[in-house]
Amino acid sequence: MECIRDLTGDIKELRIALLDPQTIEFVPGQYIQLEAPAYGDNPEPVFRAYSVSSPPDDNGHVELIIRLVPGGICTTWVFEHLKEGDEVRLTGPYGQFRLSETQREMVWIAGGSGMAPFWSIVRHMKRHNIARKTTYFFGSVRKADLFFLDELSALAKELPWFEFVPALSGNDGDWSGERGLITDVVARRVSDSADVEAYLCGSPGMIDAAIKVLHDKGVGDDRIFYDKFA
């Protein structure tokens, strides 16, 4: 464990330097399984899936974005026991969530730790000049729950094909960005009959609601890709 840093009050970023093997090959959007060892009252190791948030070119490392689950076996270990310098075990990569090979315009929708695959994908796209028009909608309740705002805003300034739209559903006064549930923001901002592909990562409820909005916009199931928290 090379580095652990707090992104919000209940989300941490882990940066893991690979020891054996020393590199990993994966497609941005895939996930790994992280092992939480036996600890405290938990007699057995458990594995939990987390999307890789680092770009594949940084192949000597794996970054993860992990949100604390109240009473969660693995996230309690991450938040209360894991230290920089500890050795950890992970397996992978796994999963089919990834960008298609078309050049179609994209809409990304995420909340909370659903940021992870998109943080990998956008940095990969930048590095490899994959200039597909992309609007990334990221929802949160409070401003304190947002993270990577500066980094994503900087990318949006630098990359003409990338637009970042954070939105708050709570009542923070000091916020000049979009307001409302992220699905409502998408409904306002995405045009009807949009010729887009949509990529979603987050809770089943958010994804189901987002799919409904996208269907109403004329986006078919063959152009909607998602990674549900499950």
Place this chain on the structure above:
Amino acid sequence: MKLSPQDRRIMERMAPGVLCRDGFLGGDDRPLGEILDADRAAVEAAGLTHEEIVRRLGEILRLAMARYGAPVEVGGGLTAVYVEAMGRIPCPWGGHGVFAKGEVRLADRLTGRQIVFTPLSVHLVDEHGFYQGKGSRYRLEPRLLAELLRRNDKK
């Protein structure tokens, strides 16, 4: 009271570290049957039924989940917030599928009293009449439930 083999298996799955960090029993060392019987009586004494509780908590759960973490007024001065979480958790009885992790925090703005429950909590009441052990994070104390749901009546 001697535990039946079935109850023993279920209580083993309810122990800390098996399905979740804290398990389902809190500090409650009563046998499962005793917990169920006592809560059935307490629910009746509070003037409620398992079915009514399931219906009301289910409605609050749906309202809260639709807001992805933003608080929602559910009537009677009660607010509910659904805090989502990755992953799913099975029922300790087994054989009922898996349930989304994440929890609803239902609070009375006037008194500050709060209960916390999950999609699995609703299933446990519905299928098993189980309100979790005393001291468990997701313990649904029947008297407190009755108090909050009566306030919820006043929409």
